[in-house]
Amino acid sequence: xxxxxxxxxxxxxxxxxxxxxxxxxxxxxxxxxxxxxxxxxxxxxxxxxxxxxxxxxxxxxxxxxxxxxxxxxxxxxxxxxxxxxxxxxxxxxxxxxxxxxxxxxxxxxxxxxxxxxxxxxxxxxxxxxxxxxxxxxxxxxxxxxxxxxxxxxxxxxxxxxxxxxxxxxxxxxxxxxxxxxxxxxxxxxxxxxxxxxxxxxxxxxxxxxxxxxxxxxxxxxxxxxxxxxxxxxxxxxxxxxxxxxxxxxxxxxxxxxxxxxxxxxxxxxxxxxxxxxxxxxxxxxxxxxxxxxxxxxxxxxxxxxxxxxxxxxxxxxxxxxxxxxxxxxxxxxxxxxxxxxxxxxxxxxxxxxxxxxxxxxxxxxxxxxxxxxxxxxxxxxxxxxxxxxxxxxxxxxxxxxxxxxxxxxxxxxxxxxxxxxxxxxxxxxxxxxxxxxxxxxxxxxxxxxxxxxxxxxxxxxxxxxxxxxxxxxxxxxxxxxxxxxxxxxxxxxxxxxxxxxxxxxxxxxxxxxxxxxxxxxxxxxxxxxxxxxxxxxxxxxxxxxxxxxxxxxxxxxxxxxxxxxxxxxxxxxxxxxxxxxxxxxxxxxxxxxxxxxxxxxxxxxxxxxxxxxxxxxxxxx
Numbered sequence: 001x002x003x004x005x006x007x008x009x010x011x012x013x014x015x016x017x018x019x020x021x022x023x024x025x026x027x028x029x030x031x032x033x034x035x036x037x038x039x040x041x042x043x044x045x046x047x048x049x050x051x052x053x054x055x056x057x058x059x060x061x062x063x064x065x066x067x068x069x070x071x072x073x074x075x076x077x078x079x080x081x082x083x084x085x086x087x088x089x090x091x092x093x094x095x096x097x098x099x100x101x102x103x104x105x106x107x108x109x110x111x112x113x114x115x116x117x118x119x120x121x122x123x124x125x126x127x128x129x130x131x132x133x134x135x136x137x138x139x140x141x142x143x144x145x146x147x148x149x150x151x152x153x154x155x156x157x158x159x160x161x162x163x164x165x166x167x168x169x170x171x172x173x174x175x176x177x178x179x180x181x182x183x184x185x186x187x188x189x190x191x192x193x194x195x196x197x198x199x200x201x202x203x204x205x206x207x208x209x210x211x212x213x214x215x216x217x218x219x220x221x222x223x224x225x226x227x228x229x230x231x232x233x234x235x236x237x238x239x240x241x242x243x244x245x246x247x248x249x250x251x252x253x254x255x256x257x258x259x260x261x262x263x264x265x266x267x268x269x270x271x272x273x274x275x276x277x278x279x280x281x282x283x284x285x286x287x288x289x290x291x292x293x294x295x296x297x298x299x300x301x302x303x304x305x306x307x308x309x310x311x312x313x314x315x316x317x318x319x320x321x322x323x324x325x326x327x328x329x330x331x332x333x334x335x336x337x338x339x340x341x342x343x344x345x346x347x348x349x350x351x352x353x354x355x356x357x358x359x360x361x362x363x364x365x366x367x368x369x370x371x372x373x374x375x376x377x378x379x380x381x382x383x384x385x386x387x388x389x390x391x392x393x394x395x396x397x398x399x400x401x402x403x404x405x406x407x408x409x410x411x412x413x414x415x416x417x418x419x420x421x422x423x424x425x426x427x428x429x430x431x432x433x434x435x436x437x438x439x440x441x442x443x444x445x446x447x448x449x450x451x452x453x454x455x456x457x458x459x460x461x462x463x464x465x466x467x468x469x470x471x472x473x474x475x476x477x478x479x480x481x482x483x484x485x486x487x488x489x490x491x492x493x494x495x496x497x498x499x500x501x502x503x504x505x506x507x508x509x510x511x512x513x514x515x516x517x518x519x520x521x522x523x524x525x526x527x528x529x530x531x532x533x534x535x536x537x538x539x540x541x542x543x544x545x546x547x548x549x550x551x552x553x554x555x556x557x558x559x560x561x562x563x564x565x566x567x568x569x570x571x572x573x574x575x576x577x578x579x580x581x582x583x584x585x586x587x588x589x590x591x592x593x594x595x596x597x598x599x600x601x602x603x604x605x606x607x608x609x610x611x612x613x614x615x616x617x618x619x620x621x
Contacts, residue, residue, distance in 0.1 A: 005086055009098055011529075011536040013090055014069060019057045022070040022089070026077055041077055042066045056494070057535045058554060068551065069535045079255065081214060117187045117241050120174070121210075121218040124189055127173055128161025128208040128221075135164045140226055141207055148271060149354050154278045158209065158253060163223060165205035188220060188236040203234065209270040211242070211288065212252040222249065222270050222288065233269070235289050244288040246295040249273060255303065257282040263306035265365070266292065267349045268320075272310075275350040279358045284349070292324040297331040306337045308369055310349055313342040322379060326402070328372060334408035341369040373415060376402065377422065392423040400427070485515035488574035490553040492522050494534055498571055499526035516578060518549055586610055 020036055023029060029036040029052060040050035040061040049063035060067035066076065074085040090097045132141055132155075141162040145155060163170065171190050175181040181199055184190035192199045206223030213219045220236030236242050248266075250273040255261060257277070265284040267273060276284040287296060292309070300307050309324050311317035321340050328338050341364065343352060353361045370378070380398045385391035399419050406412040416427050492498055502523050521541075526532055538550055590607045593599065599607065 004099060005083060005097060010071075010086065011532065013086065013093065013095070014057070014071065014535045015533060016093060017057075017070045017089055018054070019059060019070045019073070020052055020054050022092070023052050023059060023073055040064060040066065056554075057533070067554070069538055079261075115241050116183065117239065118217045118219070120183055120187050120189075121220070121241075123174055124170060124187070124221070125159055125161065125208075125210045125218045127170060128163055128203075128210075129159060130161075131164050131169075132160065132162035135162060137164055138162060144207065144226055148275065148350065150274060150278055154274060157257075157277070158250075158274050160274070161208035161210070163201065163203040163206045163208050167200040167204065170201045170203070171199065186239060188239045188242065202236075205229075206234065209249065209274075211236070211247060211249050213241075213247070214252060216252050216256075217241075219247065220244070220288075224270065233289060245290050245293050246299065247288055248285040248296060248299060249288055250277075250285040251299070251303070253277070254283050254285060261304055263308060264300055264304050266296075266300070266307060266309045266324075268311070269348070269350070272349040276353055276361075279353045279361070281353065281358060281361065291320065292327045294327050294330055297328055301331055301333075301336055305335055306339075308339045308341060308365060310341045310343065310365075312348060313345050317342060321375070325372060325375060325379075329402055329405040330407065332372070332406045332408050332411055334410045336408070338372040339369040340372070340375050341365055373411075373418065376415075377418065381422075386422060392425065395419070396423050396425055396427070484570075484574045484577070485519055486553065488571050489515070489519045489522055489550075491571045492519065492526070493537060493550060493553055495571075496526050496532055496534065496537065499523045500530060502527075502575055519574075519578075522550075583610055583613060 020029065023038070024036070027038040027041060027050075029038050030048070032051075034053075034055065036052040036054070037048040038050045038052070039045055039048050040063055042061065043064040043066075045063050050059065050061045050066075052059045058067065058069060059073055068076075071082070071085045071089060074080060074088050075082060078085070078088065080088065087097055132138055145160065150160075171181060171184060175184055175190075181190060185192060185199070189202055190199050191202045203221060203223040205227070206225055209222040209224070210218045211220045211222060220239065220242035222236075223234045225232055225234070235244055238244065249270055251264075254264065261283060263283060265276070265281070267276070267284050267286050269286055273284045273286050276282075285300075297307075307328075309321060311321045311324075321342070325338075325340070332338070343349070349361075352364075356364075377399070380395055384395035384398060386395055396419060399415075403412060403415045403419065406415060419425075420427055499522065522537065525537065534554065538554060541550060587607065587610050590599065590603055590610070593603070594607075
């Protein structure tokens with residue numbers, strides 16, 4: 001059953017789980033002081049740098065930076081999505097995962113069920129497979145696949161099928177009444193003529209490629225014509241379970257074939273994906289007849305930190321590559337890598353891998369692909385003549401808006417430096433784009449039709465990010481002195497009980513620094529839910545920008561030798577400074593207003609109270 005996993009259940013599950021048992025069942029642990037150590041499963045090493053803390057219920061690798069709780073370890077180690085990891089941990093504890101119910105229009109509570117379209121689409125896939133084996137005209141389809149160099153084994157791996165010629169083969173097989181025909185319409189398998197009301201199969205006389213979601217469920221189809229009819233490729237329409245602008249053909253199969261998937265190759269067609277897999281390159285995916293979107297990039301970067309786009313070398317390929325680059329920029333966190341490979345004129349991955357073989361094609365990916373940053377400037381410099389001052393100014397005008405879309409602070413800074421080198425202009429004084437606000441607390445969904453469901457960052461991506469990037473959103477953290485606000489948040493993260501003695505936290509709720517917002521969010525959550533542990537707090541914001549900040553703070557305790565003495569006093573000193581700053585801002589607003597218009601009686605009293613409070617606070621210090 002699909003549905004929302006209540007946050008309270010996740011908290012309880014982590015509370016009853018022992019991370020030493022979770023990790024110890026998968027790795028050989030050795031007791032080292034109060035912690036346990038092992039060889040890290042997320043990078044190659046000869047001496048143990050992977051540490052597990054039974055006190056903190058947290059793991060951390062000093063070699064690659066991987067760290068987290070029991071759920072995140074299962075996700076990284078088993079290559080599972082968040083809901084699947086929760087299911088696995090719950091199964092180990094002998095408990096069932098509850099699902100949040102939803103309210104219908106009559107106000108009655110009903111559990112969310114998987115869409116019935118999934119079962120119908122699976123039946124259609126089985127029908128198409130059967131037709132490829134037994135239909136009277138199957139030899140036309142089989143001959144085409146053999147001509148393209150595909151074996152029966154690879155066709156079986158991707159569940160390739162055949163939609164025979166005829167108007168209603170599938171409909172006659174799966175529908176026996178009007179209700180069942182309507183379901184086929186909803187699934188995009190049948191088309192209805194709006195003028196005559198006649199219904200017929202959408203896919204006819206085509207090679208069929210089932211499209212699967214992250215859980216392996218069939219959500220749609222792509223069909224390749226056997227003759228010269230148009231269109232050459234036909235995809236399922238948008239349905240309640242299929243959104244082609246979000247999905248990637250072959251992603252499920254790539255993850256199934258590669259336990260340690262380090263990079264993904266994005267190509268243009270179904271046959272490219274399957275032909276590459278036929279030759280041992282099993283990490284290819286394809287967009288479904290649409291341009292690469294930010295949704296595609298978000299989905300890819302949940303799985304790997306390296307993405308290579310492969311395009312034809314003609315004008316259409318270059319245009320598609322530039323659109324892909326523009327979609328990539330908002331997803332380029334530090335530690336993520338995108339490259340572009342342009343194939344020789346008239347070649348596609350299918351024909352090229354068949355002609356030159358796996359090794360030569362892999363060598364081409366390494367030697368001939370160019371980094372996103374190189375391609376960005378190469379493309380823009382074709383439009384701007386940088387031999388002149390006007391051309392350099394034009395290049396800066398073109399490049400800066402694109403560079404400012406990059407969220408990775410280090411990569412954005414390096415891009416600006418590269419632009420300075422190309423133009424001779426100093427760009428330091430130009431403001432950078434503000435970071436996005438931290439996300440709010442949320443539930444986790446097992447409904448894969450929603451692509452925004454949070455996913456845990458793969459260990460490889462975290463390792464790359466850790467070694468190449470500094471934490472975002474904090475200029476103070478770049479120095480060796482810890483920001484007091486972050487120090488207070490870290491203290492609160494590891495000593496949650498302190499939130500209970502903070503009064504009137506909303507007094508400084510309009511503090512505009514991200515570090516303060518983080519601290520306020522922690523205080524609010526702990527005051528609303530007393531008793532939350534460190535691990536439960538990490539799980540509460542898992543998969544969000546705020547959750548990434550919390551994870552960095554949790555990991556920092558492993559890296560820094562931070563004395564525990566006077567932690568509470570330091571924490572309250574920071575809280576008092578926040579309150580004092582808020583008081584000063586209120587006073588200044590009232591004084592500014594009084595300079596232009598008279599204050600009301602209520603505002604005058606408020607000003608007197610604020611000034612008195614500030615005086616008393618200063619005297620106490």
